[in-house]
Amino acid sequence: MISFQSKFPDTPTSIFTEMSQLAIQHKAINLGQGFADYPMDPLLIKGVTKAMEEGYNQYAPSSGYMILRERLSEKTLKEHGQFFDPETEITITPGATIALFTVIATFIRPGEEVLYFDPAYDSYRPSVTAVGGIPVSVPLNFPDFSLDMQRLQSKISSKTRMIILNTPHNPTGSTVTREQLLALYELIKDTDIILMCDEVYEHVIFDHQQHHSPLGQPLLRDRTVSVHSFGKMFNCTGWKTGYIIADKALTTEIRKVHQNNAFSTFSAVQIAIANYMEDPDTYERLSGFLQNKRNLLEDALKDSPLKPLPVKGSYFQLYSYAGFSHLPEKDFAVWLNKEAGVTSIPLSALTENFGDHQLIRFCFAKKDETLLKAGARLRELGRSIAPPPAH
Numbered sequence: 544m545i546s547f548q549s550k551f552p553d554t555p556t557s558i559f560t561e562m563s564q565l566a567i568q569h570k571a572i573n574l575g576q577g578f579a580d581y582p583m584d585p586l587l588i589k590g591v592t593k594a595m596e597e598g599y600n601q602y603a604p605s606s607g608y609m610i611l612r613e614r615l616s617e618k619t620l621k622e623h624g625q626f627f628d629p630e631t632e633i634t635i636t637p638g639a640t641i642a643l644f645t646v647i648a649t650f651i652r653p654g655e656e657v658l659y660f661d662p663a664y665d666s667y668r669p670s671v672t673a674v675g676g677i678p679v680s681v682p683l684n685f686p687d688f689s690l691d692m693q694r695l696q697s698k699i700s701s702k703t704r705m706i707i708l709n710t711p712h713n714p715t716g717s718t719v720t721r722e723q724l725l726a727l728y729e730l731i732k733d734t735d736i737i738l739m740c741d742e743v744y745e746h747v748i749f750d751h752q753q754h755h756s757p758l759g760q761p762l763l764r765d766r767t768v769s770v771h772s773f774g775k776m777f778n779c780t781g782w783k784t785g786y787i788i789a790d791k792a793l794t795t796e797i798r799k800v801h802q803n804n805a806f807s808t809f810s811a812v813q814i815a816i817a818n819y820m821e822d823p824d825t826y827e828r829l830s831g832f833l834q835n836k837r838n839l840l841e842d843a844l845k846d847s848p849l850k851p852l853p854v855k856g857s858y859f860q861l862y863s864y865a866g867f868s869h870l871p872e873k874d875f876a877v878w879l880n881k882e883a884g885v886t887s888i889p890l891s892a893l894t895e896n897f898g899d900h901q902l903i904r905f906c907f908a909k910k911d912e913t914l915l916k917a918g919a920r921l922r923e924l925g926r927s928i929a930p931p932p933a934h
């Protein structure tokens with residue numbers, strides 16, 4: 544037996560794997576993991592088939608096909624009013640998670656600190672640890688999950704190299720405002736801190752709000768790295784394709800890592816997406832589509848003891864069971880899965896220092912009938928299904 548020391552001794556099995564296994568075991572409706580149970584647009588599938596038939600089956604250029612990068616440059620200019628050069632500032636990656644890792648591996652040296660807001664998407668922390676960096680969590684305000692600038696300031700030190708921002712935010716659905724981005728700039732303007740913004744839900748934003756990206760703030764341009772996912776944009780999470788936008792100096796460094804950990808990504812998918820995106824409605828319609836689903840689930844749960852927290856974007860919503868049970872979040876989610884047959888994710892599994900607030904997360908990117916069926920099951924809570932006492 545060889546001997547080695549785990550770099551991740553405290554990493555448990557992912558909560559998504561755990562809850563999905565429980566969902567199968569109890570034949571529960573899975574509103575836990577973040578992917579759609581309805582089909583993606585067949586037009587895009589046809590586009591990939593066509594691209595493959597046309598011969599796009601070998602390595603794509605390392606930074607991605609120019610036609611796709613040009614499309615993304617035009618889109619960014621239209622949406623945020625800033626030009627990013629497709630030649631030197633846009634890179635196509637195998638999804639957002641690897642893009643986040645690539646950026647962290649590019650800039651973080653052992654002992655340097657990366658601040659991220661808690662609760663958080665679960666890859667940030669282990670990615671920082673993997674390269675010897677020190678993840679430092681900054682709890683969001685409760686209950687609106689907004690940024691706490693004073694708390695953020697108190698965590699910035701001479702070792703801070705990067706701040707990870709996620710808007711719209713998974714798992715809470717909060718978003719950042721332009722004023723908050725400017726306040727963030729004021730905090731870091733005299734430092735060399737890089738701002739990495741995870742914007743995978745940029746097109747899932749509700750109630751006529753606008754998505755505010757640091758890409759749209761000229762003051763932040765030289766320090767912003769923005770990460771995106773076509774999987775979320777076009778409901779093809781299994782295709783694992785995304786992209787990074789960053790100023791030339793940053794992109795030059797990012798590509799040095801990208802060319803060695805991925806080199807390039809699925810060629811036919813890139814061509815198909817570039818053609819598909821020619822019509823902006825393919826992604827602009829997403830907000831309205833998912834807003835209807837958010838509303839449908841909220842309506843279906845009106846007469847249940849689960850109370851929704853406001854959600855501004857993303858396809859997740861937190862529900863409070865505080866008036867119904869005092870069980871800790873994980874115990875409640877496991878109980879709910881078994882007794883009500885609906886799978887959720889306990890918020891506590893996605894936080895480090897945030898505490899237990901009796902909140903579970905549902906993903907509402909599901910067929911209407913799935914949401915209605917889950918709603919019917921959850922309305923039985925408190926009627927025929929009683930919660931166990933907390934220990």
Ligand SMILES: Cc1ncc(COP(=O)(O)O)c(C=O)c1O
Nearest residue numbers: 577638639640664713743772774
């Ligand atoms: C906030 C956030 N960032 C990144 C990702 C990963 O995106 P991809 O599937 O493109 O790796 C997810 C997926 O759930 C996410 O919620």
